[in-house]
Structure formats: C-alpha cells, structure tokens
Amino acid sequence: MFRVTFIREKKSIDVEAGTTVLEAQIQAGLTPDAPCGGAGTCGKCLVRIDGKSVQACQTKVESDIAVDTMAEKTKHEILTKGFCRSVPFAPGLEIHKIHMEKPLPGEKCSEWERLLEQLWVAGGPKPLAVKPDLVLAAGLYEKRKETPDWYVIHTDEEILELRQTPGRCCFAAFDIGTTTVAGYLLDAKSAEVLSVDSRMNPQAQYGADVIMRANYVMEHGGEALSSCIRATIREMLEHLAKKANVELTDIFQVSIAGNTCMHHLFLGISPASLVYAPYTPAIREGLTLRAAEYDIKIHPRGQLLMLPNIAGYVGADTCGCLLAVRPDLKEEVTLILDIGTNGEMVLGNKEHLAACSTAAGPALEGAKIECGMRGASGAVDHVSFENGEFHYHTIDDLPAQGICGSGLIDLVAALLRAGRIDEYGKLSTGQEQEHIFYLVPPEKSGNGKGVYLTQKDIREVQLAKAAIAAGMQLLMKRLSIAEKEIAEVYIAGAFGNYMDAESAGRIGLLPPGLIDRVKPIGNAAGEGAKIALISKEERRYADELVKRIDFVELAASPEFQDCFVDELGFVEEVSE
Numbered sequence: 333m334f335r336v337t338f339i340r341e342k343k344s345i346d347v348e349a350g351t352t353v354l355e356a357q358i359q360a361g362l363t364p365d366a367p368c369g370g371a372g373t374c375g376k377c378l379v380r381i382d383g384k385s386v387q388a389c390q391t392k393v394e395s396d397i398a399v400d401t402m403a404e405k406t407k408h409e410i411l412t413k414g415f416c417r418s419v420p421f422a423p424g425l426e427i428h429k430i431h432m433e434k435p436l437p438g439e440k441c442s443e444w445e446r447l448l449e450q451l452w453v454a455g456g457p458k459p460l461a462v463k464p465d466l467v468l469a470a471g472l473y474e475k476r477k478e479t480p481d482w483y484v485i486h487t488d489e490e491i492l493e494l495r496q497t498p499g500r501c502c503f504a505a506f507d508i509g510t511t512t513v514a515g516y517l518l519d520a521k522s523a524e525v526l527s528v529d530s531r532m533n534p535q536a537q538y539g540a541d542v543i544m545r546a547n548y549v550m551e552h553g554g555e556a557l558s559s560c561i562r563a564t565i566r567e568m569l570e571h572l573a574k575k576a577n578v579e580l581t582d583i584f585q586v587s588i589a590g591n592t593c594m595h596h597l598f599l600g601i602s603p604a605s606l607v608y609a610p611y612t613p614a615i616r617e618g619l620t621l622r623a624a625e626y627d628i629k630i631h632p633r634g635q636l637l638m639l640p641n642i643a644g645y646v647g648a649d650t651c652g653c654l655l656a657v658r659p660d661l662k663e664e665v666t667l668i669l670d671i672g673t674n675g676e677m678v679l680g681n682k683e684h685l686a687a688c689s690t691a692a693g694p695a696l697e698g699a700k701i702e703c704g705m706r707g708a709s710g711a712v713d714h715v716s717f718e719n720g721e722f723h724y725h726t727i728d729d730l731p732a733q734g735i736c737g738s739g740l741i742d743l744v745a746a747l748l749r750a751g752r753i754d755e756y757g758k759l760s761t762g763q764e765q766e767h768i769f770y771l772v773p774p775e776k777s778g779n780g781k782g783v784y785l786t787q788k789d790i791r792e793v794q795l796a797k798a799a800i801a802a803g804m805q806l807l808m809k810r811l812s813i814a815e816k817e818i819a820e821v822y823i824a825g826a827f828g829n830y831m832d833a834e835s836a837g838r839i840g841l842l843p844p845g846l847i848d849r850v851k852p853i854g855n856a857a858g859e860g861a862k863i864a865l866i867s868k869e870e871r872r873y874a875d876e877l878v879k880r881i882d883f884v885e886l887a888a889s890p891e892f893q894d895c896f897v898d899e900l901g902f903v904e905e906v907s908e
Contacts, residue, residue, distance in 0.1 A: 715739055
C-alpha cells in the first residue's frame with residue numbers, strides 16, 4: 333500500500349500499487365474531470381507530481397506521492413430556469429382535516445375503515461382506492477385517544493402521515509442531466525418555488541457521455557455511478573431545505589427526470605439493454621417508489637416519482653420537455669430539440685408526434701475539444717467576426733481559460749465567415765501554425781497556453797452538427813413535414829439557451845430557414861418534473877403521451893448514414 337496525498341484538498345488515502353492517480357482521486361471522494369473516462373485521450377485530468385504535469389488516468393502509484401490536482405474552485409453556469417406553460421394546481425398530494433370520534437358499542441367498522449370514511453367525507457379519495465397500511469392502522473387507537481382531530485397527508489392511493497397541525501408540506505423536483513443536475517423545492521400547498529440548487533453530475537469522472545458510463549458499468553458494475561448520483565441528490569435536498577428553512581421530513585414527494593441512461597443508473601438498473609441492439613430501455617413506465625429505498629432522505633414514507641421514458645435514448649427528460657410545452661395540444665407543427673451529448677428531438681403537432689435520439693457526442697459541452705471546457709468563469713461563450721477582426725466574450729469577463737459550447741459554435745461560424753474554413757471543414761488559419769487558430773494568444777489568456785481551435789476540434793463539431801441535422805431531416809421525412817411547415821423550434825437545455833441561432837444556422841446545426849423560429853426554453857425537463865408534482869392529471873397523462881409518440885430508431889435506419897455524411901460539410905459563404 334502506498335499513501336497518496338492531495339495537497340490542495342488536504343486529503344490522504346492509502347491505495348494498492350498499480351492504482352492510477354485518477355482512481356485514487358475517486359477513492360478519496362474527489363470529483364476529477366475525466367471526459368474520456370480514463371482512456372487517456374482527452375488530456376483533461378492533468379495533475380502535477382514532483383513538478384511535472386502528467387495525466388492522472390495514465391499515471392500509476394508506485395510509491396508514496398504528493399499530488400497537486402491544480403483544481404481551482406470553479407463557478408459553473410448551470411441553467412435552472414425554463415419555459416413553462418400555465419398548469420392548474422391540482423397536486424397528487426393533498427391535506428385534509430378529519431375528526432375521528434370514538435366508535436359506538438356494536439359498530440363493526442375497524443379504526444382503519446373509520447379513518448378512510450372520515451377522509452372521504454372531508455374530500456379525500458374513495459375508501460376502496462386507498463391501500464391498507466398496517467403500521468398506520470396499528471397506531472390509530474392511540475392517536476384517537478390523544479385527540480380526535482387530525483390532518484391527513486395523502487395521495488389517491490396512500491396515506492403518508494397523520495399530523496395534529498397542517499405544518500409544512502413540500503415537493504422537490506430534479507433534472508438529472510448527463511453533465512449537470514438541477515433541483516427545485518416547492519411548497520406543496522401553493523406550488524411556489526422555495527429554493528433552487530444545481531451541481532455538476534459527479535458521474536462525469538467515469539466518462540463525459542452516456543456510452544462511456546454505460547460501458548464502465550458493464551465492466552465494473554453500477555454501484556459507483558448509482559451511489560454518487562444519489563449522494564448528490566441527498567446533498568442537494570439538504571441544501572434546498574436549509575435555504576428554505578424547512579425540515580427534510582417536510583418533503584413528501586421527489587420527482588426526477590433524466591435521460592434513459594441517467595434514469596437507469598440512478599435506480600441501479602443495468603444499462604445493458606441500452607448498450608446492445610436494439611437499444612431498448614429496461615423499463616419505460618412512470619414509477620411511484622418509496623424514496624427511502626433509494627437512499628433519498630425525506631419524509632420516512634415519502635415517495636419517489638420517476639417520469640416515464642419514451643424509447644431507446646429518448647428518455648424521461650424529453651418527457652419533461654413535452655409536459656412543459658405540450659406539442660400534442662397544438663395545431664401548428666413544432667420541433668422540440670434538446671442539444672447535449674445526446675440530441676433528442678420531437679417533431680409534430682396534435683395529429684402526430686415522432687421522436688428520435690442522435691449521438692451528438694460531448695463536443696458541444698466542451699469535451700473532446702482541446703481547449704474545451706464547460707460553461708464556467710473564464711470560458712469563451714461568444715465570438716464574432718466584424719470588420720476583419722475576431723472578438724470574443726468570456727463568462728464573468730475574466731481572462732480566457734478555454735471555450736464552451738456556445739463559444740465553439742460561434743468560433744466555427746466566425747471562421748467560416750472569415751474564409752478560414754472551407755466547405756469540407758479544412759482549417760487555414762492565416763497564422764503561423766496553419767492547422768491551429770489562436771483566438772486568444774497565450775500571453776492574453778488566463779491559462780498560459782492560449783485558447784485555440786485545432787483541425788481535430790472542427791471535425792468533432794462536424795460530427796456533432798451532422799448527427800443532429802441528419803436526425804431532423806429524417807424526422808421531417810418520417811412525418812412528411814417540410815421545413816417551411818415548422819412554426820416554432822423549441823431549444824431546450826443549457827447549450828440551446830446560450831447558443832446563437834444565427835451561428836447554429838451558419839454551420840448547419842440548424843436549417844437556416846428555421847433560425848427566426850427558434851425559441852430557447854431553458855431547463856424544460858426540470859419544469860416538466862415540477863409539473864408532475866403540481867398536477868396529478870398531467871403526470872398520469874405522461875404515460876399515455878409517451879406511448880402515442882412514434883419512435884424513429886436512427887441506428888436502424890439505412891438512410892441515416894447517407895444523410896449524416898451529406899450534413900458533414902459546410903455551406904460556402906455567399907457574398908452579397
């Protein structure tokens with residue numbers, strides 16, 4: 333055994349010989365950035381040992397060492413706000429006051445039956461709809477002796493608690509994204525948002541995208557990925573409750589939306605069925621579970637509500653977007669597009685809806701890009717080319733540390749406008765190094781090496797934009813919908829919120845004809861998770877809605893590859 337000391341974190345851990353420094357970081361409870369999952373291809377896990385910078389995933393511990401992770405506290409820009417239509421407040425969790433009188437001699441009704449009868453009289457569910465509960469029933473005699481007046485917190489099928497006062501009663505909603513997690517605490521009596529929290533998804537240390545994480549689970553088991561995301565949800569619940577000055581036991585329901593892989597990993601379900609053809613989820617129905625069984629510490633009898641998956645890699649996060657927008661109620665044709673490591677999209681109207689998922693890869697979230705980074709302080713988030721010069725902006729106006737997804741799209745579009753990238757994607761910088769374009773020189777950057785774009789980076793952008801564009805083309809073909817018939821394009825997610833639509837159209841990520849119809853809707857998946865709590869009818873309908881959607885499996889489509897190849901190139905700039 334050798335001791336590894338992490339200098340900045342002031343932590344030490346004993347590991348076996350041959351353990352990589354990256355594995356030691358994970359064992360020590362750190363959250364290293366390893367988009368490639370430890371394959372040694374991204375170069376993002378650099379640490380300093382004995383004054384030398386090395387890749388943590390490729391460096392094995394063979395003696396006692398001191399490691400400088402070079403990790404600075406970074407403020408990440410995590411999107412928590414989203415578009416949401418007006419929904420009548422009619423939650424599945426209700427509170428009713430009842431009066432339990434002493435039974436008369438000769439009455440044959442049990443204490444439990446009398447409770448349900450009084451609850452029905454007060455406006456609750458029909459007695460036969462409520463599941464018998466031996467634990468609650470066993471304590472009713474003592475409760476009635478104590479006082480006849482009680483407040484019952486219940487759903488249509490279950491009684492969760494009897495209280496002497498109404499007290500606080502709350503919900504929590506979460507959107508578990510591949511990169512980030514957003515959480516919301518709501519008042520269960522008014523739907524008011526009491527507090528908001530967000531974190532980076534700790535599973536990123538096992539790989540930037542869902543395929544890497546699924547492969548990790550197939551090789552090492554899923555406990556590490558399930559436990560770390562559950563721990564993050566617990567931490568967020570504690571933070572949300574503290575900010576709102578409520579107790580964790582005042583939270584009775586937690587709803588979760590996430591893509592199919594995140595859904596399975598949270599529940600501890602093997603993603604094997606997603607890894608191998610025909611790429612189907614293990615389960616797609618909406619679920620009502622006991623939160624405590626998944627280490628979610630709220631009210632002891634609190635419920636965990638999982639939104640339904642649609643099919644394949646079109647998951648519960650897309651279901652959340654559908655609840656936020658409800659395209660099935662619209663006459664006009666709409667396109668909902670969630671651009672991330674996976675690009676999910678839904679096209680259609682109340683007559684017919686179709687969905688697909690396309691593997692865009694993590695490039696648009698900063699991974700697999702040499703100077704790429706997530707949206708954090710110092711990230712270049714916007715670039716323009718005007719009067720023969722390149723201009724850029726960084727988050728928080730700090731010296732440039734790298735470039736995030738929105739800045740990457742802008743930069744490629746700007747290079748196209750400047751004639752520095754041809755229609756095939758070949759880069760000609762006009763600078764000293766022909767295959768590397770420096771947007772920010774080393775001496776003006778905050779990282780000492782500059783912010784630049786390589787030929788390989790452009791290829792990654794081409795792969796991502798071609799996958800998304802091909803998916804849109806095939807959806808339109810499936811429904812026989814022309815581009816001009818699409819009235820609105822709803823762009824969900826953080827990337828879509830900050831993306832410049834004109835730049836997206838310039839590089840071919842979006843059809844140019846749709847640019848003026850783009851409407852960012854932010855974290856719509858999180859809004860859908862809220863709707864599932866504040867409207868029991870919307871939640872019930874979600875299961876029906878996802879079953880009505882026509883699913884297009886692009887991997888099985890013989891046309892996809894041809895369409896994908898056609899979309900790899902760029903359209904030449906037309907001078908006016």
